[in-house]
Amino acid sequence: MQNGKNGTLVEVRDLAKTFKGKNGKDVAAVKGVSLDIRQGEIFSLLGPNGAGKTTTISMISGLLAPTRGDARIGGYSITRQGIDAKKLIGVVPQEIALYPTLTARQNLEFFGRMYSMGGAELTKRVDEVLDFIDLTDRQHDKIETFSGGMKRRVNIGVGLLHKPRLLYMDEPTVGIDPQNRRRVLDTVKRLQSEQGMTVLYTSHLMEEVQEISDRIAIIDHGQIIAGGTLGELIQQIGEEDRIFLKVGAAAISEAQLAQLRRSVEGVTKATHDRREIKGEDDAVVDVDGVITVLAKRGRKALPPLLQAAEEADITVLSVEVREPDLEAVFLHLTGRALRD
Amino acid sequence: MRKIWAIARNDLRIIFREKDIWINLIVIPVILSFVIGYANGAGRVASAPEAPDVIIDVIDGDGSATSQEFLAALRAANPNFVLCPADNDDGDRCELGGAAFDAALAETRLRDQTALALLDIPAGFGTDLAAGQNVEIIYRSNENATAPSFILQAVQVSVQRLGASIVAERVGTAAALTAPGLTLDEGEQAALKSDIRSRASDLLAAQSSYVNEVVSETAGTQTNPGSGGFSQSTPGMASMYVMFAVFPAAVAFMTERQQGTLQRLVTMPITRWQLLGGKLLARFLLGMLQYSIVFAFGYLVLGVRFGNDPLALLLTMIVFTLCITALTLALATLLRSEAQASAVTLLLTLTLAPLGGAWWPLEIVPDWMRTLGHVSPVAWAMDSYTSLIFYNGSLATVLPYIGVLAGMAAVCFAFGVARFRIE
Numbered sequence: 169m170q171n172g173k174n175g176t177l178v179e180v181r182d183l184a185k186t187f188k189g190k191n192g193k194d195v196a197a198v199k200g201v202s203l204d205i206r207q208g209e210i211f212s213l214l215g216p217n218g219a220g221k222t223t224t225i226s227m228i229s230g231l232l233a234p235t236r237g238d239a240r241i242g243g244y245s246i247t248r249q250g251i252d253a254k255k256l257i258g259v260v261p262q263e264i265a266l267y268p269t270l271t272a273r274q275n276l277e278f279f280g281r282m283y284s285m286g287g288a289e290l291t292k293r294v295d296e297v298l299d300f301i302d303l304t305d306r307q308h309d310k311i312e313t314f315s316g317g318m319k320r321r322v323n324i325g326v327g328l329l330h331k332p333r334l335l336y337m338d339e340p341t342v343g344i345d346p347q348n349r350r351r352v353l354d355t356v357k358r359l360q361s362e363q364g365m366t367v368l369y370t371s372h373l374m375e376e377v378q379e380i381s382d383r384i385a386i387i388d389h390g391q392i393i394a395g396g397t398l399g400e401l402i403q404q405i406g407e408e409d410r411i412f413l414k415v416g417a418a419a420i421s422e423a424q425l426a427q428l429r430r431s432v433e434g435v436t437k438a439t440h441d442r443r444e445i446k447g448e449d450d451a452v453v454d455v456d457g458v459i460t461v462l463a464k465r466g467r468k469a470l471p472p473l474l475q476a477a478e479e480a481d482i483t484v485l486s487v488e489v490r491e492p493d494l495e496a497v498f499l500h501l502t503g504r505a506l507r508d
Numbered sequence: 509m510r511k512i513w514a515i516a517r518n519d520l521r522i523i524f525r526e527k528d529i530w531i532n533l534i535v536i537p538v539i540l541s542f543v544i545g546y547a548n549g550a551g552r553v554a555s556a557p558e559a560p561d562v563i564i565d566v567i568d569g570d571g572s573a574t575s576q577e578f579l580a581a582l583r584a585a586n587p588n589f590v591l592c593p594a595d596n597d598d599g600d601r602c603e604l605g606g607a608a609f610d611a612a613l614a615e616t617r618l619r620d621q622t623a624l625a626l627l628d629i630p631a632g633f634g635t636d637l638a639a640g641q642n643v644e645i646i647y648r649s650n651e652n653a654t655a656p657s658f659i660l661q662a663v664q665v666s667v668q669r670l671g672a673s674i675v676a677e678r679v680g681t682a683a684a685l686t687a688p689g690l691t692l693d694e695g696e697q698a699a700l701k702s703d704i705r706s707r708a709s710d711l712l713a714a715q716s717s718y719v720n721e722v723v724s725e726t727a728g729t730q731t732n733p734g735s736g737g738f739s740q741s742t743p744g745m746a747s748m749y750v751m752f753a754v755f756p757a758a759v760a761f762m763t764e765r766q767q768g769t770l771q772r773l774v775t776m777p778i779t780r781w782q783l784l785g786g787k788l789l790a791r792f793l794l795g796m797l798q799y800s801i802v803f804a805f806g807y808l809v810l811g812v813r814f815g816n817d818p819l820a821l822l823l824t825m826i827v828f829t830l831c832i833t834a835l836t837l838a839l840a841t842l843l844r845s846e847a848q849a850s851a852v853t854l855l856l857t858l859t860l861a862p863l864g865g866a867w868w869p870l871e872i873v874p875d876w877m878r879t880l881g882h883v884s885p886v887a888w889a890m891d892s893y894t895s896l897i898f899y900n901g902s903l904a905t906v907l908p909y910i911g912v913l914a915g916m917a918a919v920c921f922a923f924g925v926a927r928f929r930i931e
Contacts, residue, residue, distance in 0.1 A: 226771075229775040230774065230775055231771050231774050231775050251777045251778075251779065252777075254775060254776060254777040255777045257775070259772065259775040259776075261768050261771065261772060261775075263767070263768040264767075264768070265767065265768030265769050265771065265772040266767075266769065267518070267522055267767075267769060268767070269522055269525045269526075270518075270521065270522065270525070274521070278514065278518045279772070279776070281510070281511065281514040282511060282514070282773065282776040282777070282778055283776065283777060284510075284511075284777075286510070326772070
């Protein structure tokens with residue numbers, strides 16, 4: 169086992185996956201992803217649902233065979249030396265991949281045996297993992313009796329059993345309450361700080377990616393569209409603030425938006441999004457309109473912007489200013505919000 | 509191998525956590541073995557398995573020496589045959605209860621299954637046979653599906669034997685009378701005829717293999733005709749419940765795929781063979797346990813004897829269970845949801861089992877259906893069990909059946925392994 173140059177643990181090169189669609193045509197889920205993950209870092213893949221995060225992680229973990237390209241984990245090719253590569257990785261899938269009628273301990277022991285562990289070594293390691301995920305007192309309870317958060321913790325525990333050098337975590341906070349989400353994020357940070365573990369983390373939630381990641385790759389439509397540290401990514405969009413002007417149902421013309429752009433110094437972009445809010449019978453009950461303005465030094469630009477809006481006959485209902493973040497980076501790169 | 513065993517043990521642990529597992533493994537198959545066996549006539553016949561009387565009512569409308577000769581041949585064909593009312597004794601073997609035997613009573617006895625068959629020998633039977641004319645014995649069986657076939661075979665053999673001795677008498681006498689220089693008066697001719705027929709009868713009777721040859725068209729000498737009900741239902745129900753035990757693996761594959769544990773296993777350092785091997789080993793062991801439970805009940809409670817070749821019996825059990833396990837793998841690659849898998853495997857079990865003779869012996873169904881039935885692995889397994897249980901078959905006898913099952917297993921395994929996908 170060896171690392172690549174500059175302490176690189178994972179090297180992904182031109183990884184691609186094509187599926188057969190329902191109409192028989194090829195659908196490219198991942199279109200040639202390349203990335204490097206360094207030993208000991210938390211590396212996040214950020215992208216909206218359906219961007220190709222899970223497909224990418226499935227190929228790197230050996231679950232899916234790539235249509236093209238390869239990934240090397242600690243020097244082992246996932247396509248040609250799969251068993252050796254898999255020994256180095258722990259996988260925490262998005263869904264709770266556990267046997268519900270078995271106890272937490274039985275689940276951990278079984279999966280531990282898949283890593284050739286047994287006897288006293290396995291018992292000791294299961295005890296350690298149960299302690300780490302804080303479920304020692306519930307170890308003999310069946311998984312089906314656990315809360316969502318507790319199941320998540322066992323799900324993570326299985327990935328840690330054999331002390332992997334690399335841990336894949338695929339959207340591990342989906343569907344859990346804020347308290348358990350906090351717990352998962354803290355666990356990830358502890359794994360890095362206490363055990364020096366390398367973590368590949370996927371999420372569509374920019375707040376958590378922003379919080380835990382050393383480096384981030386943004387993926388959309390099966391391609392990496394940007395990568396680097398948070399600071400490096402924000403630099404790509406010129407550190408502009410975003411100003412959201414809520415305008416309700418009012419119709420906003422392109423001429424009005426152009427007036428906003430012209431009238432205020434530092435404004436680089438002004439777009440209007442109109443969202444229909446539907447009731448139970450699918451009838452439109454309200455319309456929510458927002459003008460998004462990108463501006464350098466947003467707080468300083470706000471007074472003239474509001475004045476320009478008034479002059480352009482735009483009634484502003486409320487205002488919000490946000491400093492540059494991953495959401496803004498994604499919006500800048502794709503023209504869409506991450507949550508769209 | 510350790511990982512294969514770990515996967516199998518884990519699956520068995522999950523299976524035995526199911527609430528109704530013991531009901532499915534023990535209670536229902538055991539009850540069905542008893543009920544189906546009883547329905548197949550075991551209740552009456554198996555009550556005295558050591559010396560089962562096979563009661564056959566005879567209306568001898570001819571009452572000739574020839575008809576008596578025919579009945580004697582029938583008695584000789586199977587020592588358990590009791591030809592009533594002629595063979596009745598003080599112990600009332602014919603179960604007449606003192607009633608006068610006539611056609612109406614015979615009809616009733618056939619209907620209520622006191623007699624397994626009724627033979628009606630018409631008047632003129634002896635003279636017609638002696639004259640070389642066609643004769644007709646009316647043979648009627650009751651609704652018991654399992655027992656009459658061997659009676660009918662014995663009747664046919666006895667008629668053939670009688671016919672053969674008469675042919676010998678006619679041919680021999682004719683040859684003697686045409687021999688140059690030989691003249692016989694009527695008394696001498698009658699003595700000659702009687703002598704030739706007697707010798708022919710003795711020769712035919714001495715050929716003990718004669719009856720066996722007829723029966724051996726299917727499997728050899730029938731050694732256990734009386735316990736047909738339970739001897740049929742025990743391997744039949746056991747084989748069906750092996751399918752009920754093993755086929756759910758197809759559903760389990762869907763469940764594991766849905767809950768993500770199958771995908772999780774693929775991301776671990778185990779080979780595809782270890783994964784499939786472990787999963788299938790669990791179901792194979794469950795199938796063997798199912799066989800063992802029903803066979804043990806059959807042996808200890810129902811008095812079923814499984815022949816004299818335990819190795820052949822064990823091999824049949826193993827290869828049939830392997831075949832069903834392989835079929836399960838093949839099915840799992842074709843099915844797309846748990847609901848679909850549940851429905852298809854249930855339908856398949858309830859089709860393959862009766863088609864293959866698990867509910868009733870294939871001997872009673874038309875030839876075309878018997879041929880069609882051998883599409884089912886159950887038919888080949890039942891052929892093997894029938895040979896071992898009823899005809900004292902050996903490994904050499906049942907090897908062809910085992911071979912076919914092994915072939916089916918190989919084809920299904922190859923298909924399943926080639927098509928099996930995790931994603």
